[in-house]
Amino acid sequence: AIGNSMGQSVGTAMVISVFPTSERGKAIGSQTTAVAIGGASGPIIAGLVLQFLPWQALFWMLTIPIGIAFVAGYFILDESRVSQRRTGERPPFDWVGAVVSAVTITITVILINNPFGVAVVSPLILGGAATAVSLFALFIWWELRTDAPMLELRMFKNLIFTMAIGTRFLGFLGTTAVRFMMPIYLLSVRDIGEAAVGGVLFLTSLGLGVAAQTSGRLGDRFGERLFAVIGFSVLVLTSVAFITFTIDTAMWVVMAVLLANGLAMGLWNVPNNSIIMGSVSRESFGIIGALTNLTRNVGNVAGQAIASAVVVGVMAADGFDIPLGEIAGNRAASDSFMSGWRLAYILVTAFSLLGLLLSILTKPQHTNQGGSN
Template sequence: MLMSASLLTIFGRLADLRGRRNLYAAGIVIFGGGSVLCALSPSFAVLIVARIVQGLGGALMAANSMAYLIEIYPPTRRGFVVGLWEAGIATGSGIGPILGGAVIEASGWQGSFGMILPMAIAMAVAVPFAMKEPVRAPGSPRFDLAGAMLFGVGVASFLFALTRASVEPWGSPVVVGSLALSVVCVVLFVRVEGLVESPMIDLRMFQSRTFTSGNLAKIAGYLPFSAHGFLLPFYLKEVLALPPTGIGSILVALPVGMFAATLVSGPLSDRIGTRVLAPAGLVVQAIGCVILAIASPEMGINAPMAGLLLGGLGIGAFIAPNDSAILAATPRDRIGVANGIMGVSRTAGLLLGVAVGGAGLSARVVANGGQFLPAFHDVYWFIAVVAFAGVLLATVRDRRPA
């Protein structure tokens, strides 16, 4: 995740300048090759290297998939495209662990990587026929290598700090040092971008309230979504004493709700606009958080089921119209960059959800004398506040219609 998120914006800018089809095809080949290397890894060290290769290929694909669709479809179909793309992500997130688990049980962990190869080959063969490169103006500007390096290191340091914050204190040397490195890189990045003729990120993009608030709302929306997946298994086990199969059957409500809402909200945003749908989705998600903040053993599975389903429906209703609004506020020659920044926002929200959930639950359990349920409630009240803050952010838009 760190590798992909750190490179998304860089590869997005490179594709804005040089074209998407070849980079997307290269991503397929690299990802497939990394998967084979994972399956054949003789040691843990080789497996780590192979996973890094996978992340590189995944970043090339992720940086170009949605951006390519946005380029070839008219603006009136933008919500449909984003909704369909996000529904695919939700489907993969839901089916992947189930299918991977079945393959691992049948043929070992190597099989879960090996099964990717035939899919990668099929995709690589299809790319020349399925993807047509839009005509680009001759004489593309130079790629901002210095800015790309500073941005990549800064994002990687920031996301690494969030990752470590889920398992160690925020004041630990590793977390503080990573955050400090990230700040230094951001300061230098802003300075460099103001000096080069063709910056990697045109900082004027952040003058758009839709673009900036939309990305902040994305972080606030994905934080509860991630926290659900981290915190609810503890509740279902510690409070309701459910077996692993029962826990899994309840957790599936989250991706199912997300998938269903995403399919509807995308096309609907093309018809009625994005201004109401995006904040409305986060309101639904926030209500789900409140339900979990008052959940009790007497409610049985009803409270977690309702909270997860509303969480999935809410984030699903929010994503497509919010992303569509962000992309509408982005210059067409910067779509790849915008897509990358949205990916960083999504990853930051996911990592913050785990960090806040883990650190918050541990701290509140201690503060509540070792009692789990009051600590769980405290954490979810905080998450509900974050969700409602996301609602406010999602209402901030530029004066012109999205």
């Protein structure tokens, strides 16, 4: 997870550094399409492997693409093109800010996931929350006073930048429920095999990849806000469609909504990222690229935690205090799951509507200069 996070944090900055400003959407769209290809192939390969081989085989297989990426990155990437510093320069690093922010984020994620299964008002949760808030306050105090801050907090005075970050958080808060609940719906409620489930989930990644390329390139020509608004509009519609799902919903309807949901993700994600990166200087690409990934990950974690809490809470109220993976073959438990599903997607629809509102209000402004031509 640490290695993956390090790669994600600098990936966006590296990609847009070699493209001119006029092609920023194209650059981010290409990166997102690559993510979508990985997301599309992953469920299919994993489904086939788990159908015939033990789960340990998946991790052995991961060493192949990881090894190829390492070799390619080491020998092909040109530091002079993707880095913002001159050769030999070593700017000061904000170790205090890095450590405090890392500890704060770690505690926050643990609190959201609550792996201990304790009550929300327990001393452990309350103490952890107080610690996280205190550390966050310390981080802000330090970043505003140090000469070389890890994150220039004064950038948040830029209303466009702040609104775009908020939009991004709401977008992932609303989309992550699909990745969390849809496999349970297909495997346990609909009793579909792992390989077939991988094929169905592939449609979301397919839509993401297609829309990412389209919105990125067209956003460069016609402006990012239009496609962000269209993306969130489609996201709202798919969220409403998910509310109507039942145990017997036709599979072609499920597949169509998943494809549309993937298209929505690609339509709003790439323009939003382009707006964020276009509102800061080139020297900030690295840290802001990391911030956009952090926003996505926190949105994903929070969205999964909220969806899980809603579904589990509804099922517990109905007398089904069982793991979600054990509802297969139990019609009453499946009905209870679907009740929680509908309530969760009502919340998802609300998050999506807020994201749509922010995307309408966000007017892009580009302050940096282009990359290499």
